[in-house]
Amino acid sequence: MKNICLMLMLVFAAFSVNAQVLQTYIDTAFKNNIVLQQKNVSLEKAQYALKAAKGLFLPSVAFQAGYQTADGGRNIPLPLGDLLNPIYSTLNQITGANNFPRMENQTINFLPKNFHDAKVRTTVPIINTDIINNKRISEQQLTLKEFEVQIYKRDLVKEVKTAYYNYLSALAAVDVYKSGLQLVNEGLRVNQKLLENGKGLPAYVLRSQSEVESVRATLIDAEQKVNNARLYFNFLLNRNADDAIIVEKDDKNDLAKVQGLLATLDISGQREELKALNQVVSINKTVRKMNGQFAVPRLGAFLDLGTQSEGFKFNSNTRYYMLGLQLEIPIFSGNRNSNRIKESNLDLKNAELNANLVAQQLSLSAKTAQNNLRSAYQTYQSSQKQFEAASTYLRLIERGYLAGANSFVETIDARNQYTSAQILVNINLYKVLMAMANIERETASYTLN
Known part of the structure; x- marks a missing residue:
C-alpha cells in the first residue's frame, strides 16, 4: 500500500x-x-x-x-564676311576712316568641344x-x-x-x-x-x-x-x-x-x-x-541650379537656373x-x-x-x-x-x-x-x- x-x-x-x-x-x-x-x-x-x-x-x-x-562631324557655315564686308567698305568710304574692319567667314561645328554641364536637380512629385x-x-x-x-x-x-x-x-x-x-x-x-x-x-x-x-x-x-x-x-x-x-x-x-x-x-x-x-x-x-x-495624369516639378561653359569657366555668364513642370497623360498602351x-x-x-x-x-x-x-x-x-x-x-x-x-x-x-x-x-x-x-x-x- x-x-x-x-x-x-x-x-x-x-x-x-x-x-x-x-x-x-x-x-x-x-x-x-x-x-x-x-x-x-x-x-x-x-x-x-x-x-x-x-x-x-x-x-x-x-x-x-x-x-x-568632340571634333569633326557636321559644320554650319556662317558667311559673315560675304554679308558684312561690302557694307563695312561703304561705311569706311563714307566716313573716310577705317572703323569697320573686314570679317572672315565663320564655320560652327555641331559637336561640343571641351564642354561641361554641372547642376543640382531637385524633383518633387505633385500628382x-x-x-x-x-x-x-x-x-x-x-x-x-x-x-x-x-x-x-x-x-x-x-x-x-x-x-x-x-x-x-x-x-x-x-x-x-x-x-x-x-x-x-x-x-x-x-x-x-x-x-x-x-x-x-x-x-x-x-x-x-x-x-x-x-x-x-x-x-x-x-x-x-x-x-x-x-x-x-x-x-x-x-x-x-x-x-x-x-x-x-x-x-x-x-x-x-x-x-x-x-x-x-x-x-x-x-x-x-x-x-x-x-x-x-x-x-x-x-x-x-x-x-x-x-x-490619372502625373505631374511633377523640377528645379536645376548649375553652370555650363566651354573650357571649365565659371562666372556670372555660365551660371543658370531652370524651373519646370512635367505632365504625363496616358493615351494608349496596347x-x-x-x-x-x-x-x-x-x-x-x-x-x-x-x-x-x-x-x-x-x-x-x-x-x-x-x-x-x-x-x-x-x-x-x-x-x-x-x-x-x-x-x-x-x-x-x-x-x-x-x-x-x-x-x-x-x-x-x-x-x-x-x-x-x-x-x-x-x-x-x-x-x-x-x-x-x-x-x-x-x-x-x-x-x-
Whole structure:
C-alpha cells in the first residue's frame, strides 16, 4: 500500500506544473528561437520598406555633371564676311576712316568641344497615385508581417508546451519503471528466500531474474526517451542540448480547465491566420485600385541650379537656373492597363475565396481539437480506474501468492498489469495536457506579449 501511494504521488505530482516556469521557457523561446528571429528580420525589412515608400513623397535632390568634347562631324557655315564686308567698305568710304574692319567667314561645328554641364536637380512629385497606393500597400504588407510573427509565436507556444509535457511524461515513465524494478527485485528476493527455505522452485527464481532484466532494459529505453525529449526542448529554445530542464510543482491542476474547454469553444475569428488572409484581400483591393487609376495624369516639378561653359569657366555668364513642370497623360498602351485590371480582379476573387476556405478549415480544426480533448480526457479517466483496479489486483495476488493461494505466473501478470496501468495513466494524462495546448492554439486563446 505504501508503494501504491508513493507511485500515485509520483504520477500526479508532475501534472501540476508551475505555470510560471513554463511561461519562463516560452519567453526564452520567444527570445532565442532561430526561426522566430528570421521572422522578426522580415518584419524589420517591411518596416524599412514602408519608410522608403513614405520617402517618395519628399523632394529628391541630386548632383549631375557631364563633360563632352568632340571634333569633326557636321559644320554650319556662317558667311559673315560675304554679308558684312561690302557694307563695312561703304561705311569706311563714307566716313573716310577705317572703323569697320573686314570679317572672315565663320564655320560652327555641331559637336561640343571641351564642354561641361554641372547642376543640382531637385524633383518633387505633385500628382502621382502610384506613390500613394504603394505607400498603402507597404503599410498593409507590414501588418501582414506582424501577423506572420504572431502566427509563428502561437505555433512555438504549442511546440514548447508539447515538448515540455513530453519531457515530463518521459520522466514520469522513468519513475514508474524504477518503481517496477523495485517490485520485481522484491519478487526475486522473495522467491530466493522461498527456495532457500524449501518452499519455492528454481524456475520461479529464473523467471524473476528474467523479469528484472526485462524491466531494467525498459528503464534504459525510458531514460533514453528522456534525453531525446530534453534535446528537442532545448532545440526549440535554442539552448545548449545538455541544459537541464527545471520541473517545479504546486497545488494547481491544469485539468480543472478541461470542463470549461469542453463546455464552450470560442472560434470568434481571433486567429491571426484569418486576419492575415483579410489583409491579403485588402492588399489585392489596393492593387486593383492602383491599376484602375492608370488614366490619372502625373505631374511633377523640377528645379536645376548649375553652370555650363566651354573650357571649365565659371562666372556670372555660365551660371543658370531652370524651373519646370512635367505632365504625363496616358493615351494608349496596347490594352495593358485594362488587362492588369482584369488580372487584379481575379487575384482579389482568389484571395477572398482562399480566406473563406481557410476560415472553414480553422473552424473545423478547432472543433476537432475540442473532440480530441474530450476523447483524451475520457480515456484518462478510464485509465485512472484501470490503475486503481490493477493496484488492488496486485495487492490481492501478492497476498495470495505468499499464502500459497495464487501461482507465481499470476503475480507476474499482476505486476505487468500494474506497471502498464501506471504508464497508461501517465501517457493519457499528458495527452490531455497536450490536447489542451492544441485547443489553445486552435482558438488563439494564449495571450501574446
